[in-house]
Amino acid sequence: MPIFVLPFPVIDPVAVNIGPVPLRWYALAYIGGFIFGWLGLRALAANDALWRRGQPRPSRESLDDLLVFVAFGVVIGGRLGHVLIYDPAFYVAHPLEIFQTWKGGMAFHGGLVGAIIGMALYAHRSGVPLLTVSDICATVAPIGLFFGRLANFIKPEMWGRETDVPWAMAFPGAGDVPRHPSQLYEAGLEGVALGLLLWFAARHGALKHPGLATGFFGVGYGLARIFCEFFREPDPVQEALPNGLTMGMVLSAPLVLIGAAAIMFALRPRSATA
Template structure:
């Protein structure tokens, strides 16, 4: 390994601290991810041509839904992390489960939380479960991008040792230069996924309920699995069956479910189509 590496920016994970209260970059990533996703979803709802007519839900419906999906993201993400990534530690220190501000969230757990929020809210409001899921997934990459940037700022979830010229020596990551895998994930799970879904929506994906959900699951699973090739496995887990990581294993059922959603959506008549 070379001695030379890019110096890691001296970020303070706390943006503003006032007495006992602190505003962290990690929290801001969640807040702005939800707010920007909310704005984007409202934009999509108002564009009737994307739906082949009026959207199957209103802007007001989505406004009310935001509280539900926020709880789904936070609770699902935290519970998923506790169960999938460090159950022994939290069993020994149960009060730390509630210390969300210290970090430790699972995308796959947050995804399950979002699914529950979508199903419960849609049934309570009497709107399309799949269309609400499509909107949620269309906006999701915004939060994923900001979340991975926050991981980089925090100097956490770093990559494996490497000799590439853009390697960083992360605080707490030892003396070896490492892949900035957080930035790889931000690019793939955030920017690339958003662009693919936006292009699909432009081609009419929202007219086929469930198609955006399926595409999101497939592309995310592939992007996450590829990024895991460069990301250091969690110390308490290491490599699992066949040299795979937990992120890879959890992406397998997500990928399979995504294929199922795509097949189902393409076999159904699109919204706004006239019966034969």
């Protein structure tokens, strides 16, 4: 037990009331992620130096459509992922709770599947190769992850395991036991560190190799999430698995393998006539 425990900075989950409608930090996190992600997409699409001459890529005018497809995919997929993967029995008994997203409960891996479906629909409609679409989205995805993890911290939810580190916190709803602020670990790794890696890669030619940024994202996110799971307290019913594994680890491991395969595909030797 540490001698000193950092107090949790209790923040009202409602950021502002617009008339009778409360606007919560959780919703603002998603709105901020989409807005700044959209700005990032526009900056990437407009920078000719990041692309090969003549390489098909999304036009700035069509990025609004891409944002809509991906946003719907993330929200619907993230919610259905949480419902179907983590607590299906509860939602079968309380089906109206499925629509109460302001209470939290969004699964990253479900949101990823939804985003892929949205990207595929956009790619088919626009004629841009899917790997190019996924590359540009992967490069800005850490922005949304960063805001989302901050929302988890503010709520608070998904807190860490018990610890005696000097920066331990006692979270409301988790007793007086000091815990890792694992949401901030994830914001730092999945958001800031991964985001910097992908922007650096994009500025040094990654987008010229379709699938490379997508692969970096898969490997980077998967490893970061698996690492952070060692500090995050898993729900004993929904997330904890035998042998110290968690659902987050199991679902993230394939992302590392798929990401590594995408990197090898993107960097494969090309014939002189290709």
